[in-house]
Amino acid sequence: MSTTLRFGPELRRLRVEAGLTLTEFSVALNYDKGHISKVERGERSTSLELARRCDAFFGANGELQSLAVRPGTDPNSDSGTAESPGPGRWLVGRRTVLSAGTGALIDLGLNLGSRALSSTDDALLPSLRLQFDHLRMLGQSTAPKVLLPLLETQTRMIAELAADTRSSGRAPALLLASRFAEFTGWMAQEAGDSNAALGWTGEAAELARAGGDPHLGSYALVRRALVTMYGGDAAGTVALARRAQSSELPPRIRGLAAQREAQGHALVGNEVDCLRSLDRARELLAGDDARTGAEPVIGTTHVSDPAAMSTGWCLHDLGRPKAAAELLDRECRRLPPHALRTRARYGFRRSLAHAASGEVEHACAIAEDLLGVMPAVPSATVNSDVRRLARELSRFRSSRAVRDLQPALARVLAPAHS
Numbered sequence: 001m002s003t004t005l006r007f008g009p010e011l012r013r014l015r016v017e018a019g020l021t022l023t024e025f026s027v028a029l030n031y032d033k034g035h036i037s038k039v040e041r042g043e044r045s046t047s048l049e050l051a052r053r054c055d056a057f058f059g060a061n062g063e064l065q066s067l068a069v070r071p072g073t074d075p076n077s078d079s080g081t082a083e084s085p086g087p088g089r090w091l092v093g094r095r096t097v098l099s100a101g102t103g104a105l106i107d108l109g110l111n112l113g114s115r116a117l118s119s120t121d122d123a124l125l126p127s128l129r130l131q132f133d134h135l136r137m138l139g140q141s142t143a144p145k146v147l148l149p150l151l152e153t154q155t156r157m158i159a160e161l162a163a164d165t166r167s168s169g170r171a172p173a174l175l176l177a178s179r180f181a182e183f184t185g186w187m188a189q190e191a192g193d194s195n196a197a198l199g200w201t202g203e204a205a206e207l208a209r210a211g212g213d214p215h216l217g218s219y220a221l222v223r224r225a226l227v228t229m230y231g232g233d234a235a236g237t238v239a240l241a242r243r244a245q246s247s248e249l250p251p252r253i254r255g256l257a258a259q260r261e262a263q264g265h266a267l268v269g270n271e272v273d274c275l276r277s278l279d280r281a282r283e284l285l286a287g288d289d290a291r292t293g294a295e296p297v298i299g300t301t302h303v304s305d306p307a308a309m310s311t312g313w314c315l316h317d318l319g320r321p322k323a324a325a326e327l328l329d330r331e332c333r334r335l336p337p338h339a340l341r342t343r344a345r346y347g348f349r350r351s352l353a354h355a356a357s358g359e360v361e362h363a364c365a366i367a368e369d370l371l372g373v374m375p376a377v378p379s380a381t382v383n384s385d386v387r388r389l390a391r392e393l394s395r396f397r398s399s400r401a402v403r404d405l406q407p408a409l410a411r412v413l414a415p416a417h418s
Contacts, residue, residue, distance in 0.1 A: 005042050007051065007067040012040040014058045029053050030358040032395070049356065049392060055269045056319030062269030065319075125172055128158060132176065132296060136183060140302070140341045143378050144187040151187060155180040155200075159207060174211030178204045179296050182216065185223060190341075192380030194227050218244045219253050219298055225260045229267070230381055237264030255284030256299050259310040266317035274314050282307035302339040303346075305331060313349055321356035328353055341377045344370050348385040355392045363393070364401040371408040386412055 015025050022040075026033040031050060038044040046054075051068035058064065131154070139147055155177055162173035185200030201223045208216035225240035241264060244257035258281035265274035285307050303309050312327035328350035335343050347370045355363035367389060374382075390409050393402045 007046050007064065008040045008042040010064065010067060011036075011046075011054055014054075014060075014064075015040075018058070028057065030356070047391070049388075052269060052317065052319035053321070053356070054319070056271070059271075060269070061271050065269035124161075125169065125176065128154075128176055129296070132180060132183070136296070136301070137338070139183070139187060140339045141376060143376065144191040148184065148187050148191060151180060151184040155184055155203075162211075171211045174207050175213055178207035178211060178213070178216055181207055182219075182223070189227065189230075190379045190381060194231070197227060198224060215250055215253060216298075218246070218249050219256070222253065222257045222260050222299075225257075225264070229260065229263055230384055232267065234264045234267035237261070237267070251284045251287060252298055255281045256306070258284060259306060262310060262314050263317070266314035269318060271318050274318060278307060278311050278314065281310065300342065302336055302342040303331070304334050309346060312353070313346070316349060316353045316356065321353045325350065325353035325357055325359070340373050341379065341382075344373060344377055344379065344382050345385075348382055348389060352385055352389045352392060355389060355396075360393065360396045360399050361401045363389070364399075364405045368405060368408065371405075371412055374412045383413065 015022075020028075022033050022037055026036050029036070029050070031053075035044065036050075039046050039050070046068045048065070048068060051065045054060075055062060055064040135147065135151065135154075158173055158177040158180060162170050162177060165173055181200050181204035185197045185204060188194075188200055189197035201220045205217035205220040208214070221240045221244040225237045225244075228236040228240060238261050241257045241261035245254045245261070258277045262274045262277035262281065265271075265277060300306060308327060309331045312324050312331060315321075315324035315327065328346060332343070332346050332350050335346070337343075347366060351363045351366040351370070354360075354366065374386075386409065390406075390413065393399075393405070393409075396402050
């Protein structure tokens with residue numbers, strides 16, 4: 001018997017054992033009684049959202065959800081399959097890494113149409129670092145496709161600068177180039193190009209190693225896990241995140257990796273391991289002193305409590321939308337007004353949680369504000385939650401708030417914006 005046909009009888013068995021009528025159960029889940037009845041009888045297949053809520057209600061720790069998802073599919077996508085990344089490509093240029101004293105020499109063989117930079121003065125690297133901070137802030141209010149050409153050029157230019165500079169200044173230049181490359185990878189992912197995102201992330205790790213920092217390579221695993229998470233690959237997400245949690249790594253990288261592991265567990269409803277990973281992330285990030293350092297902060301700079309925000313994110317995937325909504329309400333209020341991309345990312349998850357809780361008008365009000373900024377900060381990753389929100393709201397077509405919101409939702413999800 002297929003997993004989808006086994007879900008209905010198993011759901012009915014659990015409901016009857018709990019002593020619940022269909023009416024009581026449907027009210028508890030905020031779902032139509034007739035719909036649940038058809039699911040139990042096998043006359044209608046279940047959605048992942050309903051499976052998650054049933055799983056959480058009965059404390060099944062992912063067992064019910066596993067009966068609702070066909071093997072090898074992406075549970076959060078419309079197509080059911082995630083595109084696997086292709087082979088990497090040289091993004092910084094043809095290069096040879098050679099040992100050279102305490103640093104490394106990179107022969108890029110680039111021609112940027114200007115004379116080669118042969119040395120660095122005391123003001124150049126700080127100026128480039130300031131530019132990085134400005135570009136990262138600009139990424140909060142600018143379309144990624146607008147920023148990508150500039151980021152790619154700056155990464156190449158700084159890497160060439162590192163190749164031509166004196167040994168004492170080479171390592172800092174390489175490390176800054178690695179951060180440019182890592183941010184370029186993130187913008188590529190936001191633009192919907194997972195292959196380029198993985199390629200630039202790999203370049204970032206290589207540049208960092210050449211500059212004497214072995215840790216960014218481990219953070220690259222966390223970034224790769226983000227790609228697999230949005231592709232619906234829970235096992236791959238968990239495996240990559242676990243590789244980035246060895247004891248010799250800085251607490252911030254381990255904490256961010258633990259968060260990503262929790263998100264992977266949440267995808268399949270594994271609540272026990274998810275909450276355990278979140279506890280580990282909270283402990284590691286609580287003592288994080290990375291924000292006081294001179295180097296650019298790894299990961300988000302706009303979320304004041306990343307572990308709390310990730311907990312709200314995971315609770316929705318675990319089928320606990322009310323708890324998710326409460327936590328995301330609190331944490332989203334703490335986001336700075338200028339961080340439009342971050343506000344959209346967590347705001348749509350917040351709207352989704354309220355919709356799943358039956359607070360339809362409130363969910364629509366949140367989404368309406370966010371849809372207004374999406375043309376300025378289009379995001380392939382945020383669109384995954386926008387699609388989920390559209391599916392969730394489709395259950396409430398009689399609501400005027402839903403009908404009024406549908407045209408704006410459709411515009412954001414049109415092919416030209418995806």
